[in-house]
Every structure is written in structure tokens, then in C-alpha cells.
Amino acid sequence: MSQPLIAVEKVSKSFGGVRANSAVSITVEEGKITGLIGPNGSGKTTLFNSIVGYHPIDSGSIKFEGREISKLLVPQIARLGLLRTFQQTRIYAEMDCVQNMLISVPHRNATLTDMFRAYPAELQDEAEHLLEFVGLYQKRHLISGDLSFGQQKLLEFAMALMNKPKVLLLDEPTAGINPTLINGLIDRLKRANQEFGITLFVIEHNMRVVMNLAENIYCLAHGELLAEGHPEEIQNDQRVIDAYLGAH
Ligand SMILES: Nc1ncnc2c1ncn2[C@@H]1O[C@H](COP(=O)(O)OP(=O)(O)OP(=O)(O)O)[C@@H](O)[C@H]1O
Ligand SMILES: [Mg+2]
Incomplete structure (x- = not known):
């Protein structure tokens, strides 16, 4: 298999006593749409922040196109073609x-x-x-x-x-979007991937959206990687179902 575009290996990040990410390993394959799900507070945004250089990680490795980027700063990483959007918009x-x-x-x-x-x-x-x-x-x-x-x-x-960008990290792109407009947005995300060739890594709470969009999905719970798989595998994974039910 070819080298992944992004390779996160055993990344940990704590804030004071809170272990937001604990030895998380994920890969994002070039040209694909990868999903990231997990209950509130499970460490999804923290992982995005670590990848784009928003804060230093405590341990582990983050590679982009085979190059270690975990010590680089946001503008340096952006120049390599790795960008993100925010959960709260910044316009x-x-x-x-x-x-x-x-x-x-x-x-x-x-x-x-x-x-x-x-x-x-x-x-x-x-x-x-x-x-x-x-x-x-x-x-x-x-x-x-x-x-x-x-x-x-x-x-x-x-x-x-x-x-x-070569790769775009999207933090909850459909949150706050009217349900009738969500299909149009899914279509645009797919077109950005297929027509512009942009690799997407998408945090999403809307299960219908992420199952429709992503070829491969990772699920975090309590800062740890709980499961990885194709949409149908994730949908039927008892650990994922329990994590979501347990969160409410
Ligand atoms: N800058 C920070 N300082 C202190 N604690 C933080 C900070 N950023 C995140 N945390 C904590 O780390 C944990 C993971 O937060 P994170 O924002 O990564 O979760 P999330 O999976 O994106 O949640 P949500 O689905 O609600 O957006 C939470 O307990 C959060 O309070
Ligand atoms: Mg978040």
C-alpha cells in the first residue's frame, strides 16, 4: 500500500489533568474522505489541533507525506498544503x-x-x-x-x-446547517474531493452524513481510539453504539 498522506502515531495530548488524546494512531489516505466520530469531549478537535500545529503534542509522531510535522507551526504546516476549518467559523x-x-x-x-x-x-x-x-x-x-x-x-x-489545499480537515461542516441543505453540502464536499482532488478528513456528529461521505471512519471515546472501519462496520460496532448511548 502507498504511504498515507497523514500518519498519526501514538499521539498523546493532555490539558492539565485531562488526557484529551491518549496514544491515538490514525492514517488518512491520499485522495479519500476519512471520517472522525466520537461523543462530545472525546478528543476529536484536539486531534485536529495537533495535526495542524495549533498546539504541541506531548508524545507521538505526526507525518505528512512521510515528513515529521509535529514540531512545525501552523503557518509552516499550512504552506505544505494541510488546512483546517473550525467548529466555530472564523470569518x-x-x-x-x-x-x-x-x-x-x-x-x-x-x-x-x-x-x-x-x-x-x-x-x-x-x-x-x-x-x-x-x-x-x-x-x-x-x-x-x-x-x-x-x-x-x-x-x-x-x-x-x-x-x-492538498488535504482539508473539516470540523463539523454540517453543524448548524439546515437539514434540507445538508445534501447539497455533502455533494459539494464530494465534488471538492473528486473534482479538485482534495483529500478530506471530516469530524462529524451527523451519522447519516459521515456514513454517506467517508470511506473509512475512526471513532474516538475518552481520548482513545475505539474503532476503525468502513461505514457499515462502524455502524454495527457494538463498542461505538455503546459509546454514543453511554454519552447521553
Ligand atoms: N485548550 C484546552 N484546555 C483545556 N482543556 C481542553 C482544551 N481543549 C480541549 N480540552 C479538553 O479536552 C477534551 C477533548 O476536547 P475536544 O474539544 O477535543 O473534544 P471533541 O471530541 O472535539 O468534542 P465536541 O464533539 O464536543 O466538539 C475535553 O475534555 C475538553 O474539555
Ligand atoms: Mg470538537
């Missing part, structure tokens, strides 16, 4: 959608002094094209703080695509 509320798109690619920015007029027309076109891709074209000149929460998440997804 510039006072700017419109197109401006948010342009500001999300600082390394492709022509000059800093004349920020908006300095962007080349091709970047503007790309921004509009991606806003159309996520269904926000009609809203492109609206101040993004005035978008609904679901629309802000779509904008954040488009902003991530603007960076042409």
Missing part, C-alpha cells in the same frame, strides 16, 4: 464574501499596502467561482457578518478551497 464579519476570500490567501496577495485593488483579476475570478461552487454567488457582496450561520460555514469552506 472577517465586517468584510464582504469576496473580500474574505481574497484575504484568506495572504501568500497569493500582490501587495499589502493596497490590499483589495492589488488582487489580480484571476484571483477575483477564482473567488467568485468558488463562491458560486458553495452556493453563495448571489451573496458575494454582502457583509459576511450578515450571512446566516450556515452560510458563514459555507463561506469558510470556500475560503479554505481558495488556498488549494
